[in-house]
Amino acid sequence: MEPETLFINSMDQLYRMARFMLSDVQDAEDAVQETYVRFLIRKPKLKDEEHGKAWFMRVCINICKNQLRFRNRHPQCNIIEVDTKGVDFGEREILREISLLPVKLRSAMILYSIEGYSVKEIAGILKISEAAVKKRLQRGREQLSIRLGGEIS
Template sequence: MTAYGNNVLRLAYSYLHNMSDAEDVLQDTLIQFLKTQPQFETSEHEKAWFLRVAINTSKNKLNYNSIRKTDELSETLAAGEAEDLAFVWDAVKQLPSKYSEVVHLYYHEGYSTAQVASLLSKKETTVRSLLQRARSRLKEVLKEVYDFEKQI
C-alpha cells in the first residue's frame, strides 16, 4: 500500500474519473494481493502486477457502471499535479480509454513503450501508434480550447 497505493489510485482515477470508484479499485487490488500472495522476482515486477490488477479491476468497474448507467461526479485529482499542466490532464481525461491509458502509463508513470505494451498485453508498435494518435487528438483539443498557434 505504501509503495504503490498512489500509483494504483491515480491509474484507477484515470480510467474512472471518480475518486470513490478509484478508491474501491485500490481496495480491491489490495484484497487481491492479500488473497493470492504472489511471489515477485523484482520490485518492478511487483509494481507491474499491481498496475495490471488495477487496470483489469478498473475496466470491470467501467463495465459495471455502464450496465447500471450511473452518473459519475466530476472530481479533480488533488495529488501533486502541476497547476499549470492541469488543463492537459483534463484534456487527456476526455480521450477514449485506449488513448488515455497509454498516455497515463507512458507520461505519468514513466514506463517505456515496451513496458506499457507488456502491461496492456499489446504489441509495442501498437502502443507507439496509440501514443501518436493520442498526441494528435490532444493537439486538436488543446488548439480548439486554448488556441495554441505557432509562436513566431
C-alpha cells in the first residue's frame, strides 16, 4: 500500500486520538496535518501497513505531547473567555473587538486599557520605544472606532 494512501486511511484514527489528547478541534487538526508534513519531510521507509500506522500514531502522539507541553509552559487566555459577569453589553462588545485586533495593537491595548499599565511600563514589557507604544495605542483606538462606529473616544 502506498504511504500516502495509508495516511489517508489512518487520518480518522489519528484525528480521534489527537482530539482526545488535546480536547480542541483546531489543535487536533493541526496535529494531524503536522504528522503528514513530518512524513513528507522525513520520508521514512515503512515495512508494511502495520508499521506505517504505528509510525503515524507515534509521531502524532509526540506532536500532541509537544502541544500540551507548550500549553503548560505558555498559558494563554482568550479575552473572550475572561469572566465578564458584571460587564455590560457595550463593554463586552469592546472586549470582543479588542480581541480581533492585530497582535501588536491588541497587546498594547490590553496592557493599557485593561491591565492599567503606563506607556513606559508597556514599552518595557514589549521591549519597544514609548513612541511605538503610543502609536500602537493610537492605531488600536482608530481601528476600534471604525469597527464600533465611532463609539470609542
